[in-house]
Amino acid sequence: MAYPENGTVASDLPGWKKAACVVCAVLLAALFLISGVWKVTDPLSAASRMAQALVPGPLSLPVAIGFGVAEIFAGLMLLVPRFRRWGAWLCVLMLIAFLIYFAVFYETLRGGDCSCFPWLKRVVGPGFFIGDGVMLAMALIAAFGSRPSYSPRSALIVLGAICVFAGASFGITMLRQTGLKAPDAITVDGKPFSLQQGRIFLYFFDPECSHCDRAARDMAKLAWRDVQIVAVTTRMPQFTADFLRDTGLKARGSNDALFLRQTFQFGDPPYGVALENGRQKAAIAIFDDKEPVGTLKSIGFIE
Numbered sequence: 001m002a003y004p005e006n007g008t009v010a011s012d013l014p015g016w017k018k019a020a021c022v023v024c025a026v027l028l029a030a031l032f033l034i035s036g037v038w039k040v041t042d043p044l045s046a047a048s049r050m051a052q053a054l055v056p057g058p059l060s061l062p063v064a065i066g067f068g069v070a071e072i073f074a075g076l077m078l079l080v081p082r083f084r085r086w087g088a089w090l091c092v093l094m095l096i097a098f099l100i101y102f103a104v105f106y107e108t109l110r111g112g113d114c115s116c117f118p119w120l121k122r123v124v125g126p127g128f129f130i131g132d133g134v135m136l137a138m139a140l141i142a143a144f145g146s147r148p149s150y151s152p153r154s155a156l157i158v159l160g161a162i163c164v165f166a167g168a169s170f171g172i173t174m175l176r177q178t179g180l181k182a183p184d185a186i187t188v189d190g191k192p193f194s195l196q197q198g199r200i201f202l203y204f205f206d207p208e209c210s211h212c213d214r215a216a217r218d219m220a221k222l223a224w225r226d227v228q229i230v231a232v233t234t235r236m237p238q239f240t241a242d243f244l245r246d247t248g249l250k251a252r253g254s255n256d257a258l259f260l261r262q263t264f265q266f267g268d269p270p271y272g273v274a275l276e277n278g279r280q281k282a283a284i285a286i287f288d289d290k291e292p293v294g295t296l297k298s299i300g301f302i303e
Contacts, residue, residue: 017145025146036068048270073090085147110124182279199227199228201272203232204233205270229250
């Protein structure tokens with residue numbers, strides 16, 4: 001097989017440079033695949049992260065899915081030698097875009113969570129730029145150390161398959177968000193509390209989450225229509241009372257997050273579930289200037 005001579009050819013490089021290229025490509029592929037698969041399989045949580053990063057609410061979901069598809073595509077191309085250079089340059093473009101975006105909004109986002117991984121906390125600050133700078137260097141090493149890519153038709157077929165996977169995952173997620181039956185009861189303020197009667201809004205929060213705090217303060221100002229609000233802490237339950245007092249949210253507290261997650265699956269808080277007579281009316285993963293007001297009004301939970 002003859003490869004086009006339009007760039008550095010891997011066979012012309014010293015062995016250690018080839019090894020560095022492969023190592024950087026594999027490590028980046030793992031990072032981008034994990035990040036992309038999470039976004040595609042849990043789009044609502046990913047959209048919530050996007051909204052927290054100042055992406056406009058209506059765009060947060062398509063942006064999350066779009067980046068997920070791009071990250072999976074880049075990760076897979078990095079693993080295939082004939083696509084590696086294309087994958088590396090795609091990573092370079094995305095990393096540069098991330099760096100520019102967070103630099104522009106640095107003052108607003110500083111101290112906030114910017115991680116693409118649900119289990120890893122990355123705070124916007126100097127360390128964020130250092131980490132992404134290292135990944136950018138790895139992507140450049142993979143780009144310049146790999147042979148020129150070829151067979152765009154095959155690459156487009158891979159991209160199409162990823163889009164189908166993302167679409168199917170999104171459809172399944174949406175189906176699971178409507179009409180779920182809530183558990184019969186949970187413990188609220190130390191006593192059994194039925195979830196099968198009337199209108200109930202479950203608000204999942206982390207006492208140390210600034211987004212959760214802001215969302216609770218905003219919801220405290222809403223005119224609720226015969227709705228019982230239950231604030232469910234995902235961690236550090238000893239601070240529930242302080243959180244409710246500081247935010248002014250008139251709610252009762254529960255520590256049954258793990259139990260409720262078996263039915264209402266989500267990533268990081270804030271997250272809300274609107275129940276009516278034991279059935280889910282809506283799930284809210286985005287809290288910004290338009291949500292949850294828009295959804296709560298549409299289902300009649302607020303005036």
